[in-house]
Each structure stands twice: as C-alpha cells, then as structure tokens.
Amino acid sequence: MKKLLPISTVGSLPKPTWLSTPQKLWSPWKLEGDQLIEGKQDALRLCLHEQQLAGVDIISDGEQTRQHFVTTFIEHLNGVDFKNRKTVRIRNRYDASVPMVIGEITRQKSIFVDDAKFLRKQTNKPIKWALPGPMTMVDTLYDNYYKSREKLAWEFAKVLNEEAKALQDAGVDIIQFDEPAFNVFFNEVNDWGMATLERAIDGLNCETAIHICYGYGIKANNDWKKTLGSEWRQYEEIFPKIQNSNINMVSLECHNSRVPFNLMELIRGKKIMVGAIDVANNRIETPDEVANTLRKALEFVEIQNLYPSTNCGMAPLPRNLARGKLSALSAGANIIRKELGV
Template sequence: MADTAKLLPTTVVGSYPQPAWLVDRDVLTKNNVVPRVRLKEIWRVAEDALELAQDDATLIAIRDMERAGIDIITDGEMRRESYSNRFALALDGVDIDNPAVVTGRAGKPTTVPRVTGALRRRHPVEVRDIAFLRANTDRQVKITLPGPFTLSMQAHDEHYGDDEALAMAYAEVVAEEARDLVAAGADVIQLDEPWLQARPEQAMRYGVKAINRALEGVMGTTIVHLCFGYAALVKEKPSGYSFLPQLADSTAAQISIEAAQPKLDLGILSDLSNKTIMLGVLDLGTDEVETPAIVADRLRAGLRHVPAERLVAAPDCGMKYLPRARAFAKLKALADGAAIVRRELTA
C-alpha cells in the first residue's frame, strides 16, 4: 500500500513527457484531439525496437521523478499513445479497424473504436508495465487505468444497446486488470475518469456504480481522477466541477482533482470528507514554473478544508504535453513546496 505515514506525500497524475526521439510531438498534438484509436505514426522508433526504446524512456521518467523528490511515482506512461487507448484497444469485442465518429468532449468529431461484441480481456494489458516499474525503483508505485465510464464514452456501442450496460461491461474488464496489477506490484491503482465531468447526467445515473464495480476486490490504495482535459488542449477551464460530491459514495480511497489552473473553490472538498484528496497544485497551462512558495500556499489553502492526513500533493493533470525540462522543474517545486508545509506541520 502507499505510504500513508508521511504527511503530504507527493505524486504525479500519471503521464510524463515522452522523449522527442521516441514520439513525434507534432503528430501527438495534431488537431488537438487525444487519440482513441491507434496512432502508430506517433512512434519514431521501428516496431521491432519499440518495446526496448519504451523501456529506456520509462527509466528516464522514473529517474526524473526520483530526482525531483516525488514520493509515489508512475512509469510516466511512456508506452501509451494516449491515457486510454493502450487498454481500450486490447480488448476482445472491439473493432479497431473500422472506427466510428462521435462528438468528443470539446464538441469536435472524434474517431473511436466500435464495440461489436462482448468485452473480454485477451490477456493482462499493463502488467509488464507495472512489473518493469516495480523492478526499477524503491519508491511507492502507481499505475493508471482508464475508468469504465470514460471508456464507455470513448466508444461506439453496437452490441449492448444500453449506455449503462456498456459502462458496466467495461467495469468488469477494468476490475480484472486492476486486480492483476496489484498482484504484479502496484501500490496504487488510479482510474482516470475525465468524462464524469463532461457527461454529468449519465454520470449521476451510473458513474459511481461503474467505478465501484471496477474497484471491486482491488486491494491497496485506489484513486479516481477527474479533470477538465489536458491544459495544452483545453485553454479555458470552468471554475467548478459538474460532478464531484457524488464520488463520496464511491469505494475509492482518494479523489484526484484539478485546482490550480481552474482556480477551484476548495470549499467543495467539504462534500468529500470521507476521502483523501489528491490536490492539483501545479498549473500545467502556464509556461511559468511555480516556486516552492507558491506550491506551499496552494497546499495551505487545501489544508483549510482537508486535514493534512488526508491531503496528497500533485499536478493538476498528466504532464504528457509539457516540455520535459518544464515538467521536471514543476515536479521539483512540488516536492520542495510540500516539504515546506510538512516542516510547518511537524515543527
């Protein structure tokens, strides 16, 4: 389990910048759309050498997080074209060769896979990822999975005929994967659920139900991450969540939210008094690197609503689209700012 003895532990949301020798960042950012189907042209390395190249990039991400002083690290998601499609496209019942087009979160046409049969895992998808991470660090380790609600919103259903049934089918396969990841060494499992915010009406009906099914039997620390989208792709963010207090009824131990860029009113955290809060205190939408003092101020603001024992310091969202130097500097400020407040609390 994640180290809960340390006050204000630091972590990342999931992704870290992939090296320019590994991915073509122009392709990555093309059309400002996160890929839901395969985007093989993103990779600069030949397919027969790609896995080893991804291993090397993962080691870079691990060492950067360690050097920055982050307590609970990930593999940086170096092997992923997007946060969701690595898992989503590895399932039986999904037609990835004949995609459909739906309206994305930002109202743009988005190409997505078709669900044409019962969803099943062919094999564990991310177990090698977490095993590699576990073998190469002595820190606490976390791995992320796309949440079942979000997966259901990023596919075109031609099999289940009901949006809730589709989400629950995804929840079954996510739960299987999550349990395998814990067995392979994960201390923390995080479900990425940005679409809860984008589709609040459906989320109210069955979002928490799907999350709870996806976390059934999953040991260790569990997190649900909500966000408004990558800062590089979403410039203007609302100042409040359309779906958040409802997660008090989820079985997740922690709720991860953006707060820095949207300047969130943290009073809403009182509705989540039964949860640990993974608080976004790094604004990824600005070129400015926060000082440790700024990070400390944002954490103090969180402490006005959440006791220190229930607060985890993090960036707002994934760092995939940032330049690596800026991402590292921001993580260093995160660790140093948390250390300032930690000293104040223990003095």
C-alpha cells in the same frame, strides 16, 4: 513514520524524443518490434529517474508505454474495431475519430502488467498505475453493439477489474481510474457511472483513486473552461456519490482553476490528491505558489490525507518544463512541511 504530503503526478509525463514525437497526444512510435519494447523500458527507467530527482514520493509510469490514456487499453480488448472508425463528440467538447464497438467486450490477456512488473523491479517506492474509468472509455468510442452507454460501461468495468487485480498482484500500490467524463455527465455518474466504477474496484486490497480533471492543456479544453463562469462547481454534483463509495483517494484540479476549495468538505475523510501544478500553461510555478495552494487545501483536508500532485497529465509539455514543474511541486510541499515542523 509515514512521510506527510507525499508527492505524486496524476497522469502522463512527456516521452523522450527518440521514442515518439514530443508535445503531441496520440503521438506515433518511432521504433518497432523488439526495439520498441526496449525503448519503452528505457523510457520507464528514465521517467523513474526524473521523478526521483524531482522529489516525487509515489512513482508512476508516466504513461511511457502507451500512446493515450484511454485508447491504448481499449486496443487490447476483443470486440473493438480500430480500422473502421467513426467521428464522435468527446465529452461534448470536440470531435475525434474513434474506434467502434462491434462485438462482446472481453480481455484475453493482461495489458499493462508486464510494464508494471518492470517498474516495480526498479524502485522500492510506492507505485501508482492509472487505468481509464468505465464512463470515460464509453465516451471515447462509437458503440455499434450494446447500443447502451450503461451496458457498455458495465462490460468495461468487468475487464478493468480483471486488469486491476493483475496489476495489484504485480506489486502496484495505488490504482487510479481516470474519469474526466465525470465532470460532464452528472446524471449518468449518479445513475450508473459510480456504480460501474465500484464494479471496477471490486475485490481490490490496494488503494484506489479516481482522477477527475478539466483535461489536458489543449485548445478544446481551454475553450470549454472559458464557458464555465467564475466558479467551477462541477465537483459539487458528483462528490456526494464519491464520498459514499469505496474509492480511497480523489484527485482534483486546484491550481489556477476556479474550483472553490471548500468543495473538498464534501469528501472529507478521503485522501485527496490536490492539483497544485497547472498543466495548461508553459510557466513553472514558484514553490511559494505551490505552498499557497496546499495551505488553502489544508483548511478542508487533514494533513495526513493531503497528497500534493499535478492537475492532470503533462504529455503535451516539453520535458524540461515538466521536470521544472515537478521540482516546484516538491519544493512547495517542503515549505509546508517546514512550517508545520513535520
């Protein structure tokens, strides 16, 4: 019988301090060459071990082999210049120095497939791999070639689809597309954002997920949240489009957020990764707090479709804190399993 309430993370986990500087996004590697390859594989082993100890059921790579959830994928594509950078406003929230699209976007070789094959050999549990979504990729660049966010998104969707098919062939069970930009550019989501994501999953037989969050617990995101009022209803704008899509799973932020739980009604029938761990603070949730979040979600999600998870990635957090939060997530799910006798 399939385990109910399977635990997963939705994004990054902190890297070991010997691999890169801790608690920092875009943190540089401390190793080079063959030592870096070996170090990344050691980090994958360690990340797997810590997830298993914490009771995680669907294993992720924790983004141990990449510096950033978007730019590491883009680095391996043709048509992007990382030397001549431009400063752009990302998700209407903060300025960042980003690479520039200077030519046709193509993918010459697989990007994460060797890492996925390595992780697959280490465990018999289901594994999940995250890729950036087309719209979020567009929003993390300066486009000096296509001169159209939509055209660029279609090109990214094509190369994402190539990579996703190769990851599926490498034994990945769930491919998750990270689309925080969906929470900001509603008109574009409905005009072409969802359509380009459908192109990215075209022909896949494995499960597919979309992760839409309110961002890492960094100052720019936390400041933005303060402007959103007493109810965060961004999901209401995009869930109808997602409900009619071929995406199997939806990951959303719940714990310590102001997202009304009843918005899940708009995607009833989909599998839902309910964020029951807040990644934007340095406090470990109690199992009861996690269970309470899951109880609220069960009013709108059938139990077989509920996947307890984190709100977002935990790369900026100390490792012991991330471990504690994962253990709390697992313990909270166990409370619900006992209550329901499953």
